[in-house]
Amino acid sequence: MSRVTFFEVEILDPKTKGQLCFLDKVEPHATIGEIKCLFHKAYPQWYPSRQALKLDPKGKALKDDEILQNLPVGTTATLYFKDLGPQVGWTMVFLSEYAGPLFIYLLFYFRLPYIYHHKHAFTSSPYPAVTLACVCHSIHYIKRLIETIFVHRFSHGTMPLRNIVRNCLYYWGFAAWLAYYINHPLYTPPYYGNKQVNYALAMFMICQAGNFSIHLALNNLRSDGSKARKIPYPTKNPFTWLFFFVSCPNYTYEAGAWFSFTIMTQCVPVGLFALISFIQMTIWAKGKHYTYIREFKEYPDLRMPIIPFLL
Ligand SMILES: CCCCCCCCCCCCCCC/C=C/C(=O)SCCNC(=O)CCNC(=O)[C@H](O)C(C)(C)COP(=O)(O)OP(=O)(O)OC[C@H]1O[C@@H](n2cnc3c(N)ncnc32)[C@H](O)[C@@H]1OP(=O)(O)O
Numbered sequence: 503m504s505r506v507t508f509f510e511v512e513i514l515d516p517k518t519k520g521q522l523c524f525l526d527k528v529e530p531h532a533t534i535g536e537i538k539c540l541f542h543k544a545y546p547q548w549y550p551s552r553q554a555l556k557l558d559p560k561g562k563a564l565k566d567d568e569i570l571q572n573l574p575v576g577t578t579a580t581l582y583f584k585d586l587g588p589q590v591g592w593t594m595v596f597l598s599e600y601a602g603p604l605f606i607y608l609l610f611y612f613r614l615p616y617i618y619h620h621k622h623a624f625t626s627s628p629y630p631a632v633t634l635a636c637v638c639h640s641i642h643y644i645k646r647l648i649e650t651i652f653v654h655r656f657s658h659g660t661m662p663l664r665n666i667v668r669n670c671l672y673y674w675g676f677a678a679w680l681a682y683y684i685n686h687p688l689y690t691p692p693y694y695g696n697k698q699v700n701y702a703l704a705m706f707m708i709c710q711a712g713n714f715s716i717h718l719a720l721n722n723l724r725s726d727g728s729k730a731r732k733i734p735y736p737t738k739n740p741f742t743w744l745f746f747f748v749s750c751p752n753y754t755y756e757a758g759a760w761f762s763f764t765i766m767t768q769c770v771p772v773g774l775f776a777l778i779s780f781i782q783m784t785i786w787a788k789g790k791h792y793t794y795i796r797e798f799k800e801y802p803d804l805r806m807p808i809i810p811f812l813l
């Protein structure tokens with residue numbers, strides 16, 4: 503009869519190297535996720551999604567599905583703990599991020615009392631650009647809500663609470679600021695009139711369709727149920743052909759949508775929002791692009807992070 507060799511796991515504080523917890527008789531095929539649950543029993547304040555366990559204090563966090571006996575450790579494994587801080591579920595994050603701007607914008611569109619002069623309460627703008635802007639803004643956030651619920655397959659279960667605060671301040675604040683100006687009774691419509699609005703509307707819709715197509719393509723990468731990151735490739739859908747040239751075409755389309763919205767409304771706060779979003783997405787796209795290059799030797803050479811041949 504074969505004898506199972508149990509493992510011992512000691513969990514240390516990376517700064518003091520002091521022992522936080524000692525687990526004996528851990529099954530060799532226990533996963534990191536299961537070890538986190540055992541650690542949680544000793545420290546109820548550190549629920550599993552709040553914990554990162556590492557083999558090296560400065561190394562990468564181990565994934566929840568990694569198996570103890572497959573790690574480069576002896577029968578006594580030393581793991582280092584990092585508290586990731588309070589966590590919130592991704593769906594919760596995205597829903598609050600996107601439902602906020604949707605409703606805030608409508609308050610300004612319908613000119614609720616106390617926003618503008620009382621004589622304008624519940625009046626509407628005579629300019630089609632204002633109505634179209636409201637439709638486009640709503641379509642964008644309804645689409646993001648639908649994608650959050652039905653399309654995205656996130657690899658992390660949670661996200662740091664501080665990010666939700668940052669993202670909500672960003673989205674809600676900008677939604678109020680740009681809605682205030684676009685729906686203002688003194689708003690002046692775009693310089694080139696309907697022609698400018700219609701071209702911008704067409705560009706906006708193309709970018710929304712493109713962004714949605716990329717999200718579907720990313721979703722299909724995980725149709726096998728895995729949480730791994732794979733190389734995304736163009737599919738039969740022409741909107742995904744941007745993958746020939748960039749690593750994050752969803753960001754390219756997103757930036758395109760906000761620049762189109764700027765042209766449609768010809769409004770300075772919208773342009774500022776588009777610019778800051780573009781800078782933020784460029785930073786993230788560069789990070790993702792270099793991670794792809796590092797992780798995949800066969801990664802296509804032609805791709806740039808966000809703007810074909812340029813950036
Ligand atoms: C006039 C008005 C002007 C106003 C100006 C305002 C300017 C404001 C600029 C700010 C702009 C902000 C714009 C936000 C807009 C957002 C829009 C969106 O909709 S984006 C969609 C939402 N997405 C996000 O917010 C991204 C959130 N994701 C993350 O932050 C990361 O994925 C992650 C931290 C959750 C995980 O990072 P990842 O790189 O995947 O993991 P690593 O393993 O490489 O870890 C890196 C580092 O992070 C630590 N980490 C990992 N997971 C967590 C976690 N759950 N909680 C806390 N920390 C985590 C990990 O330990 C690593 O740290 P290390 O020290 O190396 O151990």
Ligand SMILES: NC(=O)C1=CN([C@@H]2O[C@H](COP(=O)(O)OP(=O)(O)OC[C@H]3O[C@@H](n4cnc5c(N)ncnc54)[C@H](OP(=O)(O)O)[C@@H]3O)[C@@H](O)[C@H]2O)C=CC1
Nearest residue numbers: 654655656657658720723730731732733734752753756779
């Ligand atoms: N206006 C603005 O300022 C911003 C708007 N956005 C909008 O939000 C959308 C989502 O943003 P963000 O979450 O940063 O987008 P990501 O491209 O990081 O992720 C989108 C989804 O695809 C998954 N995914 C990404 N790459 C891969 C891969 N190689 N293999 C498998 N799955 C993958 C992600 O999973 P995982 O959980 O592993 O990451 C996630 O579920 C953007 O496309 C954009 O429309 C985003 C940023 C800023």
